[in-house]
Amino acid sequence: MNEPVPLTKRQQNLALVTLIVAVVLEIVDLTIVNTALPAITSGLNASAEAIQWTIAGYALSFALLLMAGGRLGDSLGYRRVFLWGVAGFTLASVACGLAQTPEQLVLSRLAQGACGAIMSPQALALMQVLFTPLERVSKLALFGLVGGLAAIAGPILGGLLIQLDLFGLGWRLIFLINLPIGLFALASGWFFLPDRKSSHPAGFDLLGVLVFGMAVFCLLWPLTRAENGWGVAEIGALLLVAPLLFVVWRHVSARVRARQPALFDPSLLSILPFRLGLGISVAFAAANAGFLLIFAFALQSERGESPLTTGLLHMPYGLGAMIGIAVLGRNFLPRYGKWVLVLGGLTLMVAGAGVLLGIGWLGLSKAALAPLLIVSGLGMGSLSGSIAPVSVAQVDRDHAGAASGMMKTAQQVGGALGIALAGSVYFVWGQGAGVPPSTAAIAVIASLLAITVVFAARLPGNLFAAKPASAAH
Structure with missing residues (x-):
């Protein structure tokens, strides 16, 4: 699989567009739901538990099957498994849009996450098949840019679709829109993706x-x-x-x-930066997912903002995050190491608390919330863009694939945990706390970020100077 498949530039570009469409499909569907939660709650008369599982269930099934999805592609062929994943994801999206009860929606979201876990690893594997190592640098950078824009566009698109209420479908359209996109990805993948699999499949x-x-x-x-x-x-x-x-x-x-074949390699946990990096990944993903859930829900339920306005208010946060990833993390991480993560965590903790206080207790205007959201995004981006390079800084290249799989799984499990923790505080304990529920939720989000900062502060100071450690078996 080291040598790229001999295709013309046109064939390569068409294949790349197919993979980008699939990546956008997966990322948008992870973020588009937040702005629709109040509408789903009223439309299906859903409980707090069902609302939390609507988001957490997707992340959980994605996390649990992510590494198995990669192994399936190795064994059965990347193109074939990619098409299975896209088809399953599209059908699950339609099932979400047609759900008549909260239970049906949660089960359909679990299926979506599972199919996303089957589809996602094949995209990166096919990138290796399609391009040389040098070509991959620019293509993967494009993937990162598109992924970031898709994450920002998700809440905005969700708000716009609900606001338009085409054909009286309301929130259902955020899922049903995946049908034409999924059909395009299936047709494009069938014609343009090369049929290739690993010569040494590892099983799962x-x-x-x-x-x-x-x-x-x-x-x-x-x-x-x-x-x-x-x-x-x-x-x-x-x-x-x-x-x-x-x-x-x-x-x-x-x-x-x-x-x-094993779920993960325990010997990797003997490497201190990687062990701490996993902890940082779980705590940070939990805090970020919890913050975005409360942010989107509180704007609509406590402030009465429309879904579209709620989606648009995600833009300052996304802008700050992109600057944090592309500028702050990239330029300062090699020089200052772990302190970029520490400062990013503290920044997100303080500014994020200011956002939630501003929504509920302080009643700040949208104009006053915007700079707080930009600063929150800067902290988020500084952390998000730095966790992976710091965690694998001392991991031998032979274990890069296993380490990457463990990191992605930790992030998804952390996201599901954050939804459960922050959601419970917001929907249950926050209702009787004598303060707006969004204010009550600050405690759990700040606690998760404090754990992130403590783990980051314990990282070695010479992360990028030390020789990578080979995990001992």
């Missing part, structure tokens, strides 16, 4: 995925049940988390010793 660890999934579910489910109070089942689920994680550790350690 199904039992490890299932047990790890049970552990994460036992953690998230009680948090989303706070609205109804905790009983024996919820407490029992929480008590099962640690034993299940211990079983996962023993299981993957045994499979690695036996040289069998």
